[in-house]
Amino acid sequence: MEKFFGKSLLLLLLISLWGCKETPQKTGTLMDFVPENASVILKITNWEGLQADIENNSLLSKFDKTIPYLFLSKQAPLLKYLHPDSQSLLCVNTLNDSLSAYTFIARQTSNLFHPDSIQDKIVETLKIDDHTFQRITLGEKIAFTTIVDSVFVTSSSQQILMNILKGRTEREATFKKVFELPTSGELTAILRGNKIFLTDSSGVDFTSWTAVDVSIAPESFKATGITLATDTIPQLLNIFDGQVPQQNDLADLVPIDALGAMSFTFDDAEQLQSQLRTFRGETEAVKTTGIFGSISEVGTIDTKGETALFIKSIDAALTSDALARFVTTENSFREIEIKSFSEPELFQKTFYPLINAQKANYVFQLDNFFVFTESEVSAQGLIASYQNATTLKNTSYFKKTAQDLSSSSSLLIFKMQGDFSESLSGFFNLNFQKSSKGISLKEFPLAALQFSVDRNFAHVTLSCREEGSAEIKNVASTVLEKFNVNLENPVLGIPQIIGDNGNVVVQDVGNKLYYLSENGKTLWSKNLGSPILGKIEEVDIYGKGNKQMAFATKNALYVLDRNGKDANQFPLKFKDEITQPLSVFDYDNNRKYRFMVVQGKDVLLYDKDGKTVKGFAFTKAKSNIVQSPEHIRIGKKDYIVIPEENGTLNILSRVGKPRISVAKKFHFSEIPISVEDNTFVVISAENTKERISEDGKVTSQNLKVGASYWFAINRNTKATLDNNLLRIDGKLVELPVGLYSRPHLFDIHNKTYITITEIQERKVYVFDSNADPLNGFPIYGTSEASLGKNETKNGIRLSVKGDSKGVIVYDID
Incomplete structure (x- = not known):
């Protein structure tokens, strides 16, 4: 092009x-x-x-x-x-x-x-x-x-x-026929002896004459018309005789950083193969193993490293059965099996000159697509882009170009990244000057050339549009998978972003704690002996800006520095079991931390040096404590709230003395006690919303919600989830029906973001405080997600579990 x-x-x-x-x-x-x-x-x-x-x-x-x-x-x-x-x-x-x-x-x-x-x-x-x-x-x-x-x-x-x-x-008679076709617009191009460059530099004869009406606008170039082949010499268009064009879905698969892609469609695989053999001058049929009888689209995807192949099945079960005796399971990635394929040259033998790749070594299935790659690395990249929706289909420039194209065609060629090579230009029988090599055409991220056979001719469309830098980044490219690493054992809990550089801390089921760099390298690991309770809290006990990580296991309170070394007198070891995640209080934001440990009914309080805090009055509840104690500030007053199994809500002062007396008993759920509109909020197990004023008065509201309801609030932003209905500050987001994790709120760069994961479909969503989804979401993930800062000035980093052993980290622009 x-x-x-x-x-x-x-x-x-x-x-x-x-x-x-x-x-x-x-x-x-x-x-x-x-x-x-x-x-x-x-x-x-x-x-x-x-x-x-x-x-x-x-x-x-x-x-x-x-x-x-x-x-x-x-x-x-x-x-x-x-x-x-x-x-x-x-x-x-x-x-x-x-x-x-x-x-x-x-x-x-x-x-x-x-x-x-x-x-x-x-x-x-x-x-x-x-x-x-x-x-x-x-x-x-x-x-x-x-x-x-x-x-x-x-x-x-x-x-x-x-x-x-x-x-x-x-x-020539065909020229006269084409010349005399009715035209529209101010420019018609009549082109002789068109070639297609799909598999080698010499190209292949495609048609005899083409006539296209050309539209040249300041930011686009479009040509539409017809192309004719003759029967006197072999021309590739003739292989589609008798085939009904089918829907092209290759844009669903093509990663946004690919160099190009091509697909052809058919409704009669045997006839297409027969006509290809005739075109090649062959008389002996090639055994195709029965794989292609249940497919309607075949294509290639050109990446920077290699060319991948794909077939789209009209019956995935039939295609899978046909493939079964030629494949052996090698590995899995993001719960997708990657299998070795014993017929790597099958596509080249069957579909040449449309396809010339001879290294279809691996195969995996994505919905109705079966994708064949040379390497496992390439397979993983294609799987990740498909699951993260970072594919051509999700870009703004494809959606614009698609308006110029038919949804079904015989042959469709995409050239991307401004790479208008011979695959397109060759068709127009025109030579590109050597002096123009190396010109940057990045403003033109996609060019499409499409042919749809109709009796003895084909409709042809060429479309190329300029896009600004914001559009080229598009919806999908605002989320980049930074790294994907596997631990020694399956992941335990949620990988958590720590610090301003976007490092990640994660534990596996062997109770080993890993500290990963911003690029996914394991900086250190530490055997803890038991799982971490709840999440890890960040503290700065030395007051020098180098933060540490504080957390509890069932028998220890840890404070670790960024090198994995124990801080001060930590860890504190306990004979009795710790039953709730660690609570960390910093009442005046002056780094005079208080670490509260719960052991059944007992409450233990320590300072930043690991010493017991004397004078804290509340040391033992009357029944087991059912949630981690929370520090809540209303106005200038500090409160510590501690809910008990018997329904008592203790609202205490900093020194552990009763500050508000609450007569009502509650059936506490797992939803933490919070504050809204200067009142304490309890969401009971019966899904009633109990509001408690500072004078101890309780008002109840029946929420009339489902059993999976969740309530989360972070200062000025509130999020609730009722089945698939997510509300952010009252604004409704109706999510696809599914099974969702709890929504979590994160304050980053003075903005609030809400994360939620659809567990069954393994899709992670992120919304801002206006209930608008961030560009590029949902993305792939199998757990709740953690948000934090990354190494860039205003960037956001997201960590989530991938495969059972996998940790995936994304950067959000």
């Missing part, structure tokens, strides 16, 4: 010099003067408008410092002297790899060309073989002109002009 656009500019160079003669009395048609073997014929309705469109097109302007464009600019003074009143033709003949000749054809009118206004020209009249024409020289440029039957013709090649005068013009 890059060749096509570069050459489109070069087409304009044909306007070297024009000459004219007196208008003859006879008249002819413009088609009668098209030179033999012209590779491109442009039918132009508005010549001056076309020049302006090309000048303003953002894609073509990328070539403003290349040799073709500079050569054009030197000829620019001549363009204003050309004023055809009606349709004109611009023809290109390729003489050799580096030289092309150009012919312009238009009805002669008094306004067409005024050479008298051009200075420093040399005009000569030549006569050869009874044919008279003019040679006009301006500097180093020469053009040959004549008028025949009221038609003005000029060419940069004397030989081509002589051939036209001798009647050696394009007379």
Whole structure:
């Protein structure tokens, strides 16, 4: 495609010099003067408008410092002297790899060309073989002109002009048929001998002639029309004869960082394979193992490292059964089995020249897709992008391009990352100049070329659009999988983001604690002997900004520094079992920490040095404590709330003395005691909302919600979940029906974010405080998620469990 656009500019160079003669009395048609073997014929309705469109097109302007464009600019003074009143033709003949000749054809009118206004020209009249024409020289440029039957013709090649005068013009019947097709718009391109470059640099003959209406807008380039193949020579389009185009779904699979992709569809696999064998000149059938009988789409995905193959099944169970005897389970990734495939050359043998890959070593299934890769690493990357929805389908620029395309086609080609290579440009039979190699076209993230067979021809569509940097980043690319690592044993609990650099701390079922760097490297590990209760709290007991991690297991209170070393007098060991997660209080934000440990009914309080805090009055409850004690501040008053199994809610002062007396007994749920509108809030096991004022008065509200209801509040933001109904500060988000984890609130960069995970579908959602989902979500994850800062200034990092042993970390832009 890059060749096509570069050459489109070069087409304009044909306007070297024009000459004219007196208008003859006879008249002819413009088609009668098209030179033999012209590779491109442009039918132009508005010549001056076309020049302006090309000048303003953002894609073509990328070539403003290349040799073709500079050569054009030197000829620019001549363009204003050309004023055809009606349709004109611009023809290109390729003489050799580096030289092309150009012919312009238009009805002669008094306004067409005024050479008298051009200075420093040399005009000569030549006569050869009874044919008279003019040679006009301006500097180093020469053009040959004549008028025949009221038609003005000029060419940069004397030989081509002589051939036209001798009647050696394009007379092929298929060309005439294509030329006379009705057109719309101001520009139609008629293209000869189209090639497709899918498997090798030489390309393969695809069709004989193509006619497309071209639309050039400042930020887009679109062409639509038809293409014809002949039966006299093998042409690839003919393999789709008798096939009904099926829906193309390759955009569902293609990662956004891929270089390109291609797919072809069919409704009769045996017929397609037979016609491919005929195209290749083969007589012996290739055994296909029965795999392709239940599929409708086959394609390739080009990544930076290799080419992956895929098939889309209309019955995944049948396809899986057909594959069964050729596969062996090797590994799994994100609960997807990756299997070895014993017929790596099958696709090349069956579908060449559409497919030439010979290393389909591994296969895995994603819904109705079966994907084949050369390596397990490539398989993991494709699985991750599919599960994270970081695929082409989810980008804004694909959604725009898809509006130009049919949902079903015979052949669909995507070129991405501004890589408009021969796969597209070859079809237009145009050569891209070497001087333009290396031009950055990143503003054009996607070009699509589509063919839909209809009887003895095919509809063709080309679409390419410019996008700004924000659009190119698109919905999906705002979330990047930073790393995915496996522990020695299955993950225990939730991987947790720690600190401002986005490090991760996680424990496995062997009770080993891992501290992972921002890039996923294990900095240290530590055997704890038992699971961590609840989450890890961050503290700064030395007051130097180097935070430590505080947490409890069933028999110890730990404070670890970032090197995994014990701080001060920690750990504190306990004979009796700790029954609730550690509570950490910092009443005045002055790092005078209090660590509260619960052992059944007993309460133990320690300072940052691990010493017992004397004078704390509440040391023992009347029944077992059912939640970790919470520190709550209302106004300028501090409260410690401790709920008991017998229904008592203790609301204490800093020193452990009763501060508010609550007469009512509660059936506490797992939802922590919180504060809302300056009242304490208890969500009971019966899903009643109990509000307790500072004078101890209780008001009850029946919430009328489901058994899975959850309530979470963080200062000014509140989130509730009732089945699949998530409300954030009263704004409703209706999630897909499923099984959801509890919503969690995180304050990061002075903003509040809410995370929630659909456990069965393994999808992690993140919302802001306005109940808007963050771009790129949901993503893959199998547990509740943790949010924190990453190493960038305003970045967010998310950690979540992947496979049973896997930890996945994402960066959110």
